[in-house]
Amino acid sequence: xxxxxxxxxxxxxxxxxxxxxxxxxxxxxxxxxxxxxxxxxxxxxxxxxxxxxxxxxxxxxxxxxxxxxxxxxxxxxxxxxxxxxxxxxxxxxxxxxxxxxxxxxxxxxxxxxxxxxxxxxxxxxxxxxxxxxxxxxxxxxxxxxxxxxxxxxxxxxxxxxxxxxxxxxxxxxxxxxxxxxxxxxxxxxxxxxxxxxxxxxxxxxxxxxxxxxxxxxxxxxxxxxxxxxxxxxxxxxxxxxxxxxxxxxxxxxxxxxxxxxxxxxxxxxxxxxxxxxxxxxxxxxxxxxxxxxxxxxxxxxxxxxxxxxxxxxxxx
Amino acid sequence: xxxxxxxxxxxxxxxxxxxxxxxxxxxxxxxxxxxxxxxxxxxxxxxxxxxxxxxxxxxxxxxxxxxxxxxxxxxxxxxxxxxxxxxxxxxxxxxxxxxxxxxxxxxxxxxxxxxxxxxxxxxxxxxxxxxxxxxxxxxxxxxxxxxxxxxxxxxxxxxxxxxxxxxxxxxxxxxxxxxxxxxxxxxxxxxxxxxxxxxxxxxxxxxxxxxxxxxxxxxxxxxxxxxxxxxxxxxxxxxxxxxxxxxxxxxxxxxxxxxxxxxxxxxxxxxxxxxxxxxxxxxxxxxxxxxxxxxxxxxxxxxxxxxxxxxxxxxxxxxxxxxxxxxxxxxxxxxxxxxxxxxxxxxxxxxxxxxxxxxxxxxx
Numbered sequence: 001x002x003x004x005x006x007x008x009x010x011x012x013x014x015x016x017x018x019x020x021x022x023x024x025x026x027x028x029x030x031x032x033x034x035x036x037x038x039x040x041x042x043x044x045x046x047x048x049x050x051x052x053x054x055x056x057x058x059x060x061x062x063x064x065x066x067x068x069x070x071x072x073x074x075x076x077x078x079x080x081x082x083x084x085x086x087x088x089x090x091x092x093x094x095x096x097x098x099x100x101x102x103x104x105x106x107x108x109x110x111x112x113x114x115x116x117x118x119x120x121x122x123x124x125x126x127x128x129x130x131x132x133x134x135x136x137x138x139x140x141x142x143x144x145x146x147x148x149x150x151x152x153x154x155x156x157x158x159x160x161x162x163x164x165x166x167x168x169x170x171x172x173x174x175x176x177x178x179x180x181x182x183x184x185x186x187x188x189x190x191x192x193x194x195x196x197x198x199x200x201x202x203x204x205x206x207x208x209x210x211x212x213x214x215x216x217x218x219x220x221x222x223x224x225x226x227x228x229x230x231x232x233x234x235x236x237x238x239x240x241x242x243x244x245x246x247x248x249x250x251x252x253x254x255x256x257x258x259x260x261x262x263x264x265x266x267x268x269x270x271x272x273x274x275x276x277x278x279x280x281x282x283x284x285x286x287x288x289x290x291x292x293x294x295x296x297x298x299x300x301x302x303x304x305x306x307x308x309x310x311x312x313x314x315x316x
Numbered sequence: 317x318x319x320x321x322x323x324x325x326x327x328x329x330x331x332x333x334x335x336x337x338x339x340x341x342x343x344x345x346x347x348x349x350x351x352x353x354x355x356x357x358x359x360x361x362x363x364x365x366x367x368x369x370x371x372x373x374x375x376x377x378x379x380x381x382x383x384x385x386x387x388x389x390x391x392x393x394x395x396x397x398x399x400x401x402x403x404x405x406x407x408x409x410x411x412x413x414x415x416x417x418x419x420x421x422x423x424x425x426x427x428x429x430x431x432x433x434x435x436x437x438x439x440x441x442x443x444x445x446x447x448x449x450x451x452x453x454x455x456x457x458x459x460x461x462x463x464x465x466x467x468x469x470x471x472x473x474x475x476x477x478x479x480x481x482x483x484x485x486x487x488x489x490x491x492x493x494x495x496x497x498x499x500x501x502x503x504x505x506x507x508x509x510x511x512x513x514x515x516x517x518x519x520x521x522x523x524x525x526x527x528x529x530x531x532x533x534x535x536x537x538x539x540x541x542x543x544x545x546x547x548x549x550x551x552x553x554x555x556x557x558x559x560x561x562x563x564x565x566x567x568x569x570x571x572x573x574x575x576x577x578x579x580x581x582x583x584x585x586x587x588x589x590x591x592x593x594x595x596x597x598x599x600x601x602x603x604x605x606x607x608x609x610x611x612x613x614x615x616x617x618x619x620x621x622x623x624x625x626x627x628x629x630x631x632x633x634x635x636x637x638x639x640x641x642x643x644x645x646x647x648x649x650x651x652x653x654x655x656x657x658x659x660x661x662x663x664x665x666x667x668x669x670x671x672x673x674x675x676x677x678x679x680x
Binding site for chain 2: 036076079080084085086087089090091093094097098099100101102104105108109228231234235238272274275277278281282284285288289292293296312
């Protein structure tokens with residue numbers, strides 16, 4: 001494989017978990033629910049997928065378990081913020097705090113006796129790239145096809161989510177709930193049901209992003225395997241201005257930063273590793289500032305108008 | 317029969333006190349279920365935790381050791397949250413405060429003779445925290461950049477920077493490869509009161525009372541309260557919203573920075589690994605359980621510190637992962653969030669009247 005193809009392959013692989021989680025969070029935020037629990041849900045998705053694959057030896061079961069766990073955590077967030085009208089920021093933060101602690105606890109408890117109940121350091125089946133051997137020989141092109149099933153799923157989900165949001169009736173309903181729940185309600189759309197549905201769906205996709213980490217990108221379980229990716233996802237949602245079609249650019253940019261960082265580290269640069277590791281975080285801040293500034297200049301509002309607010313018919 | 321939530325005219329005081337207590341109880345029950353699933357006796361575990369955290373003088377001192385940073389960062393987070401500025405950067409502000417305090421104590425001894433070195437180090441930590449928090453505050457007030465993300469990203473940057481220092485230029489050459497700086501002069505050590513617990517506990521309690529007074533009794537506190545309730549209303553009244561937010565957030569960062577300076581000057585006496593162990597995140601739980609009231613922060617901080625020390629104890633006595641304490645801390649927030657509905661709404665059961673289309677308005 002030539003240099004460019006290898007960089008591109010790693011970039012797409014690194015971007016997969018970010019993109020799928022970003023699409024999920026876009027759907028959730030489009031309904032007006034801000035879910036800051038992404039980091040926690042990704043961690044729980046990574047842990048549950050790895051554990052399930054380790055014991056069942058089936059990738060399919062691992063992915064299904066992760067989807068279930070992600071859906072449950074998102075259901076909790078939907079219940080707290082929609083039915084109990086809790087503060088969305090704090091509810092999301094608690095999901096992340098809980099997910100971080102619980103995944104660390106389970107990681108020291110769900111392992112086999114032989115490993116002192118730990119999951120760290122164990123190996124399980126991985127999701128392998130699907131492409132046949134002859135495709136891997138084609139430069140550049142092979143970077144897109146020499147990928148695993150979750151990346152392929154992202155290829156399908158990206159246009160699908162865009163089409164759904166902007167070209168279908170349920171997509172229009174979803175956007176109207178996030179923009180103006182009062183009007184949506186008056187038009188006969190069930191605001192509560194919509195918010196539950198897309199928060200749960202979003203949670204499932206976020207957990208799949210986590211599963212991709214522990215089953216493919218960095219196979220195995222380690223505490224805080226996400227390393228802040230969940231928070232980068234929230235930045236990517238802003239970066240993409242809540243449009244799934246744009247999610248891919250942000251994810252590729254950050255996947256690219258990761259890839260460059262690895263290459264630099266491998267090449268033995270004189271920049272200390274700590275400063276290289278700061279790159280994604282500094283990058284996020286810069287992108288965020290530029291995007292916010294640009295949005296203000298061009299007077300474009302990307303965020304759903306009702307994002308972060310709870311809706312209660314009786315309050316009117 | 318129909319269930320209706322009706323908004324209260326003012327927040328319910330019994331609910332303000334009861335909801336955190338009930339949430340604590342619910343988290344105990346949920347964790348007991350979890351323990352039972354993993355084959356541990358919940359009662360034995362809780363007894364071990366309680367004894368470990370409060371039963372011995374060593375345990376109690378360790379609980380205070382953890383309560384001090386939780387108290388300081390909890391106060392800091394509470395101030396920012398009152399303004400709906402979601403500062404989740406307490407961890408980074410604490411880390412940088414610790415770095416600055418260590419820097420002063422290690423390299424500025426000749427400028428600050430005797431005990432003044434301690435005060436210089438503490439002030440350095442406070443300043444570093446305030447400036448680090450000032451960046452997201454200015455970005456938020458001038459460009460409307462989302463503060464949750466910026467404060468969180470800055471945590472990673474601060475922690476990586478501190479690692480760079482104690483693995484790199486500040487590393488003790490005589491430290492046998494141990495990642496940490498050399499120990500600094502005893503002039504910069506905070507006096508201890510019990511075990512490793514230091515006078516920071518008194519500072520924390522005093523600051524809680526002072527902050528409460530500032531928020532409730534001064535003009536500035538009143539202005540902050542209006543900004544927190546509605547920025548629009550504050551602007552109509554001629555309050556300088558942006559300047560006040562920046563000041564309050566820098567105060568929030570200063571408290572977190574001071575927490576880090578306390579860790580360095582009171583506990584480790586050097587910059588080393590283990591400064592950033594999540595106090596800044598637990599601070600969010602402390603602030604929210606205190607209902608953002610500074611007076612409640614010391615109590616909640618001691619309770620949560622007890623869970624954490626008790627969790628360590630359980631690891632030693634019963635072989636359960638110490639992360640169990642963290643899980644319990646996380647579990648407290650969910651019933652707490654669900655329960656906050658009852659402080660602002662009352663729950664009514666309405667019997668449908670025949671022929672009446674709408675539920676009757678309540679009497680109050």
